[in-house]
Amino acid sequence: MNLIDTNAIAERLRTAGIQPTSQRLKIASLLLGAPQHLTAEQILVSLQGEGVRVSKATVYNTLNLFAEKGVIRQLAAEGDSAWFDSNTEPHFHFQDVETGALTDLMPQEVRFDRLPPPPPGTEYAGIELFIRLRRV
Amino acid sequence: MNLIDTNAIAERLRTAGIQPTSQRLKIASLLLGAPQHLTAEQILVSLQGEGVRVSKATVYNTLNLFAEKGVIRQLAAEGDSAWFDSNTEPHFHFQDVETGALTDLMPQEVRFDRLPPPPPGTEYAGIELFIRLRRV
DNA sequence: TTCCTTGCAAAACTTTTGCATTAAA
DNA sequence: TTTAATGCAAAAGTTTTGCAAGGAA
Numbered sequence: 223m224n225l226i227d228t229n230a231i232a233e234r235l236r237t238a239g240i241q242p243t244s245q246r247l248k249i250a251s252l253l254l255g256a257p258q259h260l261t262a263e264q265i266l267v268s269l270q271g272e273g274v275r276v277s278k279a280t281v282y283n284t285l286n287l288f289a290e291k292g293v294i295r296q297l298a299a300e301g302d303s304a305w306f307d308s309n310t311e312p313h314f315h316f317q318d319v320e321t322g323a324l325t326d327l328m329p330q331e332v333r334f335d336r337l338p339p340p341p342p343g344t345e346y347a348g349i350e351l352f353i354r355l356r357r358v
Numbered sequence: 359m360n361l362i363d364t365n366a367i368a369e370r371l372r373t374a375g376i377q378p379t380s381q382r383l384k385i386a387s388l389l390l391g392a393p394q395h396l397t398a399e400q401i402l403v404s405l406q407g408e409g410v411r412v413s414k415a416t417v418y419n420t421l422n423l424f425a426e427k428g429v430i431r432q433l434a435a436e437g438d439s440a441w442f443d444s445n446t447e448p449h450f451h452f453q454d455v456e457t458g459a460l461t462d463l464m465p466q467e468v469r470f471d472r473l474p475p476p477p478p479g480t481e482y483a484g485i486e487l488f489i490r491l492r493r494v
Numbered sequence: 495t496t497c498c499t500t501g502c503a504a505a506a507c508t509t510t511t512g513c514a515t516t517a518a519a
Numbered sequence: 520t521t522t523a524a525t526g527c528a529a530a531a532g533t534t535t536t537g538c539a540a541g542g543a544a
Contacts, residue, residue, distance in 0.1 A: 277501045282534060298436035319483045333471035338463055340491055347455045347492035355476055356483035413526045
């Protein structure tokens, strides 16, 4: 995490209406550096391992804030805890049935031939697709 | 819930290798009577409301047993708690973004034009598709 | 100074586990 | 009578909340 990254990320948070404080920048740097999927616990352990002073409550509050502001996306994938995805573009996922680990699928790797129209009085709010994989 | 239903359900549990005890029959009757999606809490409240003597632990243990034996399917849909689906055939779901409520989609309502091959060393274990709907 | 953020602890909530009791085979 | 299932309470795990203290504007 260098100065340029930090500045770019701070700017990105500001654009989203998020005040870029110290802990928020650390969490954002971890997630937004590359496309990835992390749980709150993984983020907490990783930051505390680097010696960053941050609490579990702040990690959760920050991730919820980021998700609400559209900087990241929360995924309801099979597993005990929530996954946070740094890729907010429309895309889908492979998921390992053993570990729960997620892998991005590019949107062009999946194409729908037919999709149902939204029922009257509703509109599409998003499509979640998990292709679950078993190791053989 | 009449005698015929109870007998049919007891038989279905036996076929799945599940000993049909009193509480299991009550839970199975609630879920298997029609295609539906219920949380453990909803099942507990519903049964206790009918005066059935059943504990929360038994509801969870029973649902986990049913899912393991393939009588029902556990869904990892967005929301605070797990949903249990009485429909074990391949199918997909609409989900209300507000309430989390699920609706079945028939498999023929969705058709894939293109799907990625499973990565080397893996095979498909299932496809979860949630079309999330917002009320307008 | 004023407002917002953070850490900590406790609370809330979902799910699992241990064990004595009860029901089923 | 022997084994398996249940209820209850407690524990474990995840996420949220309250509040005093600290940091940013």
